[in-house]
Amino acid sequence: MTDEVRPERPIGEGPAAEPTAAPPELNAVEEVTAADRMEASQKNVDKMWKFARKFADKSGSFLHPQEEITEFLVIGLAKHIDDLGKPLCPCNFYDDKEKEVATSNFWICPCEEMQKWKYCH
Numbered sequence: 001m002t003d004e005v006r007p008e009r010p011i012g013e014g015p016a017a018e019p020t021a022a023p024p025e026l027n028a029v030e031e032v033t034a035a036d037r038m039e040a041s042q043k044n045v046d047k048m049w050k051f052a053r054k055f056a057d058k059s060g061s062f063l064h065p066q067e068e069i070t071e072f073l074v075i076g077l078a079k080h081i082d083d084l085g086k087p088l089c090p091c092n093f094y095d096d097k098e099k100e101v102a103t104s105n106f107w108i109c110p111c112e113e114m115q116k117w118k119y120c121h
């Protein structure tokens with residue numbers, strides 16, 4: 001232990017910048033637009049809506065009360081089926097999506113977190 005007092009910010013970086021805009025409301029949800037809906041095939045969007053509803057029923061979990069949240073996920077999952085052949089979770093960033101689906105099932109929906117903890121991002 002040391003009695004040294006650490007500076008709050010690294011030396012030379014100056015004070016934090018003042019925020020230039022008000023933060024978004026915590027509950028604000030973007031609307032799903034027609035362009036968003038065009039991101040994935042209707043066939044796979046329908047497939048993922050059916051899957052999400054069925055999984056929620058069977059697992060005792062429930063869909064997000066703000067339908068836009070679920071719809072964004074459904075579109076992202078459907079787009080990954082279109083592009084990769086599997087419903088890779090759209091909540092994450094991947095260095096290489098093809099490699100991810102080829103080498104792991106961890107983030108294939110329903111991911112292991114959902115199966116174990118009933119937790120969706």
Ligand code: SF4
Pocket residue numbers: 073088089090091107108109110111112113114119120121
């Ligand atoms: S966090 Fe899990 S359950 Fe939620 S969309 Fe991603 S893969 Fe599916």
